[in-house]
Amino acid sequence: MNRRPFLLQLLNVRTSEWRLVSQLFWLQFFMGTGIAFFFTASFSHFLEKFYASEVAWVMIISSPLLFFTGWIFNKFEHHFHLTRVGTIVIIFMAASILILQLSSTLIKADWFDYLIFAWYYVLYLASNLCFWSITSTLFDVRQSKRLFAVISAGDIPAKFIGYTMAYFFVKAIGPLNMLWPAFFFMLGALPFLYKLSKSGVVHHHHHKDHIVESVQGTGFRAFVKRYTLNTLIRRLAVLTFLISACLAIINYALYSEVKENNYDDKSLSNFIILFMAGSQIVALLVKIIFTGRIVSSIGIKKSLLITPLVLLTLLLIVIFAEYAASESKLVFYVFGMAAIAVEVLRTTITNPVFLTVMQPLNPNARSKAHAIVKGIMDPFAFLFAGVLLVFVNTRSANELLVICYVLALLTISWIVSILLVNKSYHNTLLKTISSRFFSQDEFKLSDEEIQQQILKKIKTGKESEIINILQMLNSQISNASKEIIFKLLDHPSYNIRKTTLLLIQNRNIKGAEEKLKYLADHDDDKEIQYLAAQSLCKEDNERHHQKHYLHHHDPKIRLAAITGMIKSPGKENRQRAEELIDNLIQSDRITDKQMALHILNEVKEDYCHPNHSDLFTVNRTLRLAAFKAIGDAASPELVEKVMTYFKEHPLNVASVLHAAGEKAIPVILKYISNNSNRLLKDKLIITLGKIGGETAQNILLQLLEQHPSDSGIIAKALHRSRYRVTPEKQQLLEDIAFAYLTYGVEVLQMQSQLEKQHQKYSVINSSLSIELIEIRNILICLFGCLYDHEKAFKIKQGLDMKKKENVANAMEVIEMTVKKDLAMPFNLLYEPEAIEHRYNSLKNYLPQNKAQNTKDIFSKILTEVPIFYNPWTKASTMYISKKTGTEVAADLIKKFTQSENLLLKETALYAQ
């Protein structure tokens, strides 16, 4: 019997990932076993000769060694392919073990024992750096959530084997001879690295592609800067420092306690071995079976908080016990429990989650994040812990109590640090999906110094800089800003003069008549002349300028004059201009009508001519131009007249309705109620969404309740209008979202059925994929209305990119934003996995009346229940039913022979 499917399910690993996961597991297993043997050998040998308190000095000694190792690794990683770096590291580790083994027979000095123990930390760091640098480039954020626990579990059985063997053999062959198996196991990792290298899945980091993270220079400052530029990396560094320091202190405290309780060296090493082996077994079980699921179900933040909260609770118990209990062994046992719990939780939860947090970073930054977690902070943490422990050793009467207080303080900082990391993680995820952010600085013009600076900039600045200044001045018109704006009318740049004129016109700024007159009559550029004439006629109540420009020899200047007058705040000016425009509309000459349209187009946001619709009947071109010249100022009567052309020009009319805004809503509603053409109705519903505002949104919500079959398009329209759900409508939208998830699962089930006869029905399967994408888009719109429109937009962007990393990040945002009951099935439905796997995970969501066979599937599609399928899906279904001889009820096809859609009609006639 093949047990693999059960094993894959138990470990939460997909079939396609199995090969890679198992290779990484064995790589980690062999390196981990080598390290475990080395630890057993070096640690038991050290404890045979020295007191546990000397471990503090080993920490201090190992600190510079670790720093140097991290630095060297970083250099290697920049220059070589990761698999080559891995090979170098493994050979280096094996060689160093061999050299230490051979040297141990010759060197008997104390410093050598300190060095061997300190070297354990170096090997541990080097193997971690090597392994995780490779692993972190292989998986996306969602895979890492599931898989890191399993992959990193490789070192747990390794350590268990190492410690168990040590228990039996350490006395027989002597501690230092344990370095031989360490050497061979380390070499045993090489074939697995070779296999990974041959598979070609490990990529070299493309440093040139990630300029943001790249910092030039090789000095210490550049080195530090490289790791502190990114907020997430910086916060991870602090968090790692705190965790490493806490763990170093806890382990030290436990060893000291064991000694203090009168254990001799032999029982002490046995205790350590059994303790380590036992905790590894618990860790293995928790890690493989629960970790992935815990992280998936409670999320990143809560997963990270488990370890410090458990530690804090246990520390409080230790502190309380220290004060309350006279029996010192009770304190020791409680403290032992704390050490085991933290060791297990760290290995099983904190470390894998930590690596998951780094996944949204690009591969280069991720590698740095990993180096910082495993390489750069450990030496500082060891130095800090070592110095602190030496200090406590020499100064304190009650060492354990002081250590407990220090640990409690560090643990509180650990919790705060997690909250900060979580915040950065969210921000990084969002940025990864889309980084289109911009901001506009504001300034205050009341400050004399700023005014002077702006005037200086106007003289010396580039065109784009000055236009930027104009845009900022637009937000705060005052006497001071007017002075600057008028100066810009003399600027040599055409673009600057034009922008200034538009600003003067739009903001009704007065006081520049002389300059405007000069520009209208003498500027080199015709466009500037028109704009200046327009501005003058707009403000001219004494008609002096109007008279001059309305009779100008240049017809465009005459047009500009009328346009200026129609924009004028004075009633008389507007009436006169309206008469002039009417003359143009009623003129027999097409050119006059075009001139009228030119004016109407320019003023469409502020003015609607009562005879505008007369232009609709001239010819098609003029009609479409007249549609374009309708804006926000359109009268309800005009909108109604435009609507009569909806069947003929659906897109153009929809644009007019959108431009007319809220006053188009009654007309739209009337059309929706009286017409059944689905395509046209959909266009109008979307137009309601584009118009937006409370009235349109209320209408859409009413439609949602009256026409549940249109819920998909209405959801899109609501999202388009940036509708934010109210508590009363929350349940309604959530129910609709859940219904669409169910429809999605139903479509998936159909695909799963059809896939079994892949070639025969591949066309329908492909159209069902389009249906699934449509359902996905509707769901994202609903998520936007229910939770956050911006995030919904970014989710869609990420999913549309179809790249593994972007899809994973988008799904991560869904998990953080959307209610769990909706987010989980959504992600299962759309994760880039095989149809069968997705369907098996979602079976529970399937409605009772699922399609049993191909005939059922075809009938469901053609019945259009519960969703309206795309015409292509229906057409391809009819076509394939005929081609393959699959029986379908005749009436299901017959109804499409009368369809307005040519594709459906033609295929139905063929298939009936």
Place this chain on the structure above:
Amino acid sequence: MEHAKANRLLLVEKVLVLKSLNLFKDTPENILADLAPLMQEMQYEKGVEIFKEGETGDCMYIIEQGSIRIHKGNTTLAILKDKEVFGELSLLDADTRSASATADTDCTLYKIDQEPFYELLDERPEVARGFIKILCQRLRTMNEKSRQSDIG
């Protein structure tokens, strides 16, 4: 001889022809369904010139059956076979043909004219979006090739 024939294929089948082309392999069928009605079936006998170098291009061709010789004078540049397209850029941008195309065997082609295609783009923005995507993909591929040749 050139013949415009009454359409033999159903619209559904035309969509499937379009989908089988490399050019449209990533374009969803529901978008191709809008393009399919524009396909006119044409028959060409062996040796008939389909277009001449220097002519203004205003349509693209899909080879349903047969082979087409692309040439400059007597120099053959390429022989195109079934399910290949030529003149596709003329669909979006009228320019002179850079080479001539002649039927190498008796051929069945599908022709898509620029004007109805433009009208379709006006009416169905999603079709325009589909084509923009195709163009972007081509541009990315070319950029990538040029980047690699720069590195090489």
